Amino acid sequence: MIDSTEIARIISSQLRVELTGTTRYADGHEVLRLRFNDLPVPNGFSIEFRPSWRRVDGELVLDTYSGSVVDAMGKADAEKRAVFEALALDAIAHGMTLAIAVNDVRVEGAAHLPEPPWQRLKIHCSKLTAARAEGPEALSAEILSVSLIFSTLLLSLLPFEDVSLAEQAGLPEGAKFSVEVNRYERSLVNRAACIAVHGVKCVACGFDFGERYGDVGRGFIEVHHRVPVSKMGSSYVVNPVTDLVPLCSNCHSIAHREDPPIAPEEISRLLHHRQTDI
Template identity: 40%
Template sequence: MSEGLDIEALRRKLESRFQVAIYSHLETVDGGDFNALRPSELEQGNGFAILLSRTHRQFEASFKADNFAGALLRVMSEASEAQKQAFLRAKESAVASGTQVYVAINGNAGENCIELPDRWAQVEIDVSRRFPSGKTADDTQTTAFHVASACFALVLALTGTGEECQDVPDSSTKGLPEGAKLRVEVNRYERSPVNRAACIEHYGLRCQCCGFDFLDIYGELGDGYIEVHHRTPVSKLGPAYIVDPIKDLIPLCGNCHSMVHRTDPPMLVEELSSLVNARRTAKLRAQ
């Protein structure tokens, strides 16, 4: 177990970051007890756990596939190009922040191991980070979040866990008689928790339009919460489009998110920000 870690606080923060339901429990692996985090949508036995451990020098999170997770490993091996790009971005971001990442597929730890064409029978993903010197309880919690978040991002990118797909109405069906099939599947657009996490990692949790911060106003209840806006509506993206979480996504509070969608097409975030700032300035002058 990871002593000094508030596992429930960590779980809640990860849920907010990825918008994926997660539960925690103790898990015994090779005779050792570990705090484990699991996505709620995957049945235990066929899914995976992120095992957490620590030494006096570092914190570590490790991916562990369940005994009957062959279907999950197959899904990982057949990841789309967009999912692979999200995986590589997550890995590069973690390494750039001072986190160590080890990935091996079927024992192959090369740079391009995720391109391995063979059936994936074994997947190793280990993420670790050293504690700062003179660490405090807050340092432990912060380090644990960085490590667990990076490990989750890598795994979610390849498994597609937490992604939502929406059927987009085909305009050619308009005018069909009532009772006819009015919806056909045209494209399926992913809403990736990994892209969401990468966007927040870059911009932070403050609304990029009005500056609202949920933690400032709501305290622990709002810690880690923010909505993420697609600058280009997902319905306008082609099926092969690879989302750039920095250019295509931006964090907004619920009010600003609603306001940009008051127009069709949605208003530019910069336009709404100018409107908000102009009204604030006018109010200050009127006082």
């Protein structure tokens, strides 16, 4: 059985946006439904995932009066569209197929999202998998992986505002946010995209705050810019797949001991040599 509550909790923790998960049955099969809590019925949307014997399918399900949200997604600027494209290309490279239609016209590739206005939006994803034959834990992990990527794809086009930066003591990559129609904090979309692609373990040392500290650390990680923010020009567009990586607090601090920062791969190499020398 799909643990919809647990899947929603994990995604909420990693993306720092609140989702609710429910399970329903259709044609004798379980269907996982996820919903962004800041998009109230009937003005938002849900995402449904259907695991079958050989694949997991995901689909955007719009509410009756979701026009304002679809319109806002269509007005996403060039940088947010670039994040969507980067996520989509990475998902496709890892075996996911995507079908997108705007105003009932099929979109040929994530890089060719049409200009506004958007009145109707359809997005479907599918990934072949043998997880069901490997057991319930493998199937749950595959459903989580697909739902995390698909949720982040939609999130990348949504405008939202930060709601807790003051509580985070200067760590915007750890802040929570809520969806809004006309306000957003760009760095949080990039963080969510980085986490969706790379996970929450430190890429240099493998440290996982959730494994070490339990629930209080679950989903926490710092996000490192390979190109320092101070070196980015005003026209620089961050690619969360290639420009951002998750680092634990220790490795992040070590990376910035030098200018330019030490590459995460070099930190990993240093740690490996230290371990072999002991």
